[in-house]
Amino acid sequence: MCGIVGILGKSAVADHLLESLRRLEYRGYDSAGVATLEDGHLEVCRAEGKLRHLEQKLQKHPLKGHIGIGHTRWATHGKPSERNAHPHATKRVAVVHNGIIENFRELKQDLIDLGVSFRSDTDTEVVAQLVDRELLAGRDPVAAVAAVLPRLKGAFALAFLFDGKDDLLVAARRGSPLAIGYGRGEMxxxxxxxxLGTLTDRIAYLEEGDWAVLTREGVTIRDETGAQVKRTVQKVPAGALLVDKGNHRHFMAKEIYEQPEVMSYAFGHYLDLANEKVAVPxxxxxxxxxxxxSITACGTALYAGAVAEYWIEQFARIPVSTDIASEFRYRETPLEPGGVxxxxxxxxxxxxxxxxxxxxKACGQKVVAVVNVPTSTIAREADMVLPTLAGPEIGVASTKAFTCQLATLACLAVALGRASGRLAEDDERRLVRAFMEVPRLMTEALKLAPEIEVLARTLAKARDVLYLGRGTNYPLALEGALKLKEISYIHAEGYAGGELKHGPIALIDEKMPVVVIAPHDRIFEKTVSNMEEVAARGGKIILVTDPKGAEAAHVDAVQKLILPEMSPAVCPMVYAIPVQLIAYHTAVIMGTDVDQPRNLAKSVTVE
Structure with a gap:
């Protein structure tokens, strides 16, 4: 994914910026750039493609500034090109950015109405121009950024460099991670x-909503309310390893919290966000x-496919069958040549x-592969490859790979709907707008973690747990039960809500927790009936819903986990966050090996 680096140094920083960006190459990128101050003035160097192209340009035209920012970009808004590469700059400010600014279109139009001209197709340039306007109005750099941040809607990380300010960087995070490194007379x-592994071994991580003002003397950090705060400085091994847990206890936690960021890149890759259209190959x-x-997969990937079955049938009106790969291959399902x-x-x-x-393929089918490793065997043998862009996933229990699979499949479903002529252009635009909101909504969902940690203390005492859902939330119930089984070793099962009275209700008693995944949608009342059946038998209900659902559910619940209102089309992606956190915190309390649960492997390459 995109990478951000900033250095307040004692000598020329361009080479150090390049080296730090190389350490982020594993994230993937399509262009890169750096900005420094030369005699107090902003100088920017950018290049499309690999870092060697940027390095070649810097060799011809060296930048000697002692302060700078750098970036590796994975295109979201605007195709990969030098003009769309970061940093984006005006005469007064340069900025690098990870994530998506949801409301960039409205902000950009406001600026155009004021006479501002844009030189790129990105949402990032909007941020640079907004800060520039504040500087022109007489605000100092810190005040200018402080005035702009509340106007930005989305999930992002930002770093700013200012003309004439040789001892100042400003950074902010909302949904995308940022770390501060401490040196001696350097930051x-x-x-x-x-x-930062080659630059320092003292690191502090910004928390959600933080923004920071860096000088060579240190850093001032403020939270989203503007209150000054302290963040713990940690000692990390010199030359940190490629895979790093960051400020998290486990890789699984890190990967859960990375989801707003990686979903930005997945959607940015498959959507034309400026024109609100899908951009699937x-x-x-x-x-x-x-x-x-036909859709086939194993484990968590199967449940992503099961969600896609609903989407494809809804958007494209094409019948879909989802099957476990180990059954599909041996059942010798009749497949028509030319099918998919x-x-x-x-x-x-x-x-x-x-x-x-x-x-x-032997049956003459065209095969579409949705994979996280585009060089894999499945990718090489498929007719069409849709990479999920989740980045490396170390935890055995899949989290960000699952939601990126959902994002990719959702875009494919919309593309099929448009290609079939059964999804109107206005509906496509509405769905794309909903997809753009997912990173921000995931960031909001992550704020439920403290409530879920308390809830997990109760779940950790249970021997069995049921998960219920309807529609696209039924596969999510299956995924929630799988996650809990995988890492906490508590027996759990997922069911369609309507199936409760066809057998599983016999298991309900006062010791049975029942997790109900139920946004307030057209079938919400049916799910409420299921909850009443559970409550009548003493079951402990944990309701995952939205404000309307919480108000309308007149059933006693052990706990209500309330998410923001959202389009039903994106609920499985966002509701995956509390489902994952329930499993994670329960497993932590149980004391299991969260990242490497017993008997499981990350990649199952044998039957």
Missing amino acids: FLGSDAIA ELPFDLDSVRSI TIVISQSGETADTLASLRYA
Whole structure:
């Protein structure tokens, strides 16, 4: 994903910025750039492609400034190009940015109405121009940033460099991580400790909503209310490893909290956000001749496919069947030549999924692969590859890979709907707007962590847990039960809400926690009926809903976890956050090996 670096140094910083950006190459990127101050004035150097292209430009035209910011970009707004590369600058300010500014379109139009001209297609330039306007109005740099931050809607990390200010960097985070590095007479800024591993071994992590003012003497950090706060400075090993837990106890926690950021890149890759359209690559099949679609996968990826089944049928009106790969391959399902099979795998090496791909191809099917590793065997053998862009996932229990699979499949479903002619342009625009809100909504969902940690103390005492959901939240109930089983070793099962009275209700008693995933949608009242059935038998209900659902559910619940209101189309992505946090905090209380649970492997490459 995008990488940010900032240095307040004692000597020329361009080479150090490049080296720090190299340490972030594992995230993936399509362009890069740096900005420094030369004799107090902003100088920017950017290049499309790999860092070596930027390095070559810097060799021809060295930057000698002692302060600077750098960035590796993965395109969200605007195609990969030098003009869209970061940093984006005016005469007075340069900025680098990770994430998505949801309301950039409205902000940009306001600026255009004031006579501002734009030189890129990005949302980031809007931030630079907004700060520039505040500087022109007479505000000092810190006050200018403070005035702009409340106007920005979305999930982001930002770093600012100012003309004529040789001892000042300003940074802010909302949904995307940032770390502060401490030196002797020097200060550093990075997307994570990895970027700063060669520069310092003293790191502090900004918390959600923090913004920071850095000088060579130190840093002043304020929270989202403006109150000055202290963040713990940690000692990290010199030359930090490529994989780093950051400010988290486990990789799984880090990966849960990375989701607002990685979802920004997944959506940025598959959507034309400026024009509010999907931008999925050309389909390798004639949709007019496709009478049905098969989806096959294993484990968590299977549940992502099950959600996609609802989306594709709703948006494209094409019948879909979702099947476990280990069953699909041996059942010898009749598949029509020219049909479509979608295979989903985090690693791209899952043995049963790979075998299913080969079976589908032998039947003359076109295969679409949704994978996190675009160089994997599944990716190489598929007719079309849709990378999920989740970045490395170390925890065995999938979190960010799952939600990035959902993001990719949601965009594919919209693309199929448009290609089939069954999804109107206005509906496409409405869905794209909903997708743009997901990183911010995930950031809000993460704020439930303290409540969930308290709840987990009760769940940790349970022997069995039920999860209920309807519609797209039924596969999420299955995923929630799987997560709890995987890492806490508590027996859990997920069911469609309507199936409760067909057997599982026999398990309900006063010792049985029941997690109900129920946003206030068109079938909410049906789910309330299921909750009443549980309550009548003494079951302990944990309701995951929104404000309308919380108000309308006149059933006693052990706890209500309340998420913001959102489009039903994005609920599975956002509601995945509390489902993951329930499993994580329960496992931590149980004292299990969260990142490497017993008997499990990250990539299942055998039958």
